[in-house]
Amino acid sequence: MLAVKLAANFWYDYRRFAKASFLIGKRNRENQRALIHILFHSIEHGLSLSNPRPGFGKDKVTSLLRKINDYIVDYGPDSSTASAMRVLDAWVAFNRSVVVDVSDVAGELDRFDATNGFRATEVAGGTEEVRAADLRRASTGDFVAFMQARHSVRQFSDQPVMRSEIEAATKAAQQAPSVCNRQTCKVYAFTGAEDKARVLSYQSGNRGFGSEVGAVLIVTSNMEHLNLIGERYQHWIDGGLFAMTLALAFHAAGLGACMLNWSVTKDIDKAMRACVGIPDNEAVITMIGVGHLKEIFRVPLSQRKPQDLVLSLNPRLNLAAPTVTL
Numbered sequence: 001m002l003a004v005k006l007a008a009n010f011w012y013d014y015r016r017f018a019k020a021s022f023l024i025g026k027r028n029r030e031n032q033r034a035l036i037h038i039l040f041h042s043i044e045h046g047l048s049l050s051n052p053r054p055g056f057g058k059d060k061v062t063s064l065l066r067k068i069n070d071y072i073v074d075y076g077p078d079s080s081t082a083s084a085m086r087v088l089d090a091w092v093a094f095n096r097s098v099v100v101d102v103s104d105v106a107g108e109l110d111r112f113d114a115t116n117g118f119r120a121t122e123v124a125g126g127t128e129e130v131r132a133a134d135l136r137r138a139s140t141g142d143f144v145a146f147m148q149a150r151h152s153v154r155q156f157s158d159q160p161v162m163r164s165e166i167e168a169a170t171k172a173a174q175q176a177p178s179v180c181n182r183q184t185c186k187v188y189a190f191t192g193a194e195d196k197a198r199v200l201s202y203q204s205g206n207r208g209f210g211s212e213v214g215a216v217l218i219v220t221s222n223m224e225h226l227n228l229i230g231e232r233y234q235h236w237i238d239g240g241l242f243a244m245t246l247a248l249a250f251h252a253a254g255l256g257a258c259m260l261n262w263s264v265t266k267d268i269d270k271a272m273r274a275c276v277g278i279p280d281n282e283a284v285i286t287m288i289g290v291g292h293l294k295e296i297f298r299v300p301l302s303q304r305k306p307q308d309l310v311l312s313l314n315p316r317l318n319l320a321a322p323t324v325t326l
Contacts, residue, residue, distance in 0.1 A: 005265075012266040017232055020223035020281035030224035030281070032071050033080050034182055037225070039064040040084040040125065041181040043091050047127045054098040061091060065108055077116040085109060085118040086125025093126075150248065151299040153256025154209040156291030161191055161214035165253060166290075172249035178238045182225040185242040185285075188218040188276055202272040203260050203287050214291035216260075219243040220282035239285030250290050260287035 022031035039060050046056050068081050088109055095102045113119050166189050178184055190196050200210040221239035247257040262284050269284060
């Protein structure tokens with residue numbers, strides 16, 4: 001009986017991934033947007049190398065121009081097409097600097113700008129110069145101490161969590177890495193007492209403290225941005241990175257947060273989705289309870305494992321293992 005239930009839940013996940021992703025081909029706006037992001041991030045990647053090859057990626061540039069044109073015909077210009085154009089502008093500038101003729105691409109960009117005005121937008125694309133000294137100045141704190149001061153907090157004051165605090169933390173979480181910079185994650189946030197209680201009713205791990213939480217956040221990841229069999233679990237990875245960054249952003253702002261596990265059966269998942277209005281193409285990664293701290297409160301000690309159980313440094317490789325050509 002358990003095996004049947006497990007298979008049914010696997011099928012639930014498989015069906016939603018197969019329907020949302022574009023393994024078989026582009027189907028909707030988000031699928032096409034993802035293709036544009038995949039291509040322009042590949043070009044940004046090349047531009048960020050120490051010694052980019054002159055003229056690199058011309059086939060991807062050509063494909064990207066075609067995808068942008070198709071997208072604009074279907075949906076009009078937006079921040080994704082503008083970012084892609086900025087990247088292509090940077091690619092043209094690099095190739096001109098190494099005396100490579102890219103006049104055909106430059107002409108296409110000029111025509112796009114004349115009709116869509118992407119150069120007048122505030123979106124960014126390409127690369128930027130970063131100084132190590134600036135990074136060091138921005139990270140002068142003791143990160144180990146910062147992390148050791150982070151706890152899963154389950155006691156909160158009655159001070160409300162403000163919209164501005166949620167927006168600031170979400171903005172910080174947007175800096176979390178994602179596959180090919182596809183930025184698949186979204187946050188649903190609730191601060192009203194009735195809404196918080198209703199959303200938390202679907203999650204059993206908040207018992208005993210849910211009523212103290214100042215805000216309830218739901219983190220999701222959009223599977224419409226995925227297109228490979230190897231990416232079948234990528235939404236969990238991107239979503240986990242985003243959720244952890246979001247929790248750390250609240251920690252840095254002096255608020256407490258507690259991850260509320262969303263490892264649930266399909267029936268509970270469906271019920272919560274129906275209540276909140278989360279579409280099938282978004283995988284629910286986790287809930288997070290957030291609140292302002294009491295002046296004195298208790299947390300579990302949560303002793304960490306010995307590091308030799310966590311870190312395997314330079315393990316011996318099996319050189320007889322088969323190689324794979326990618």
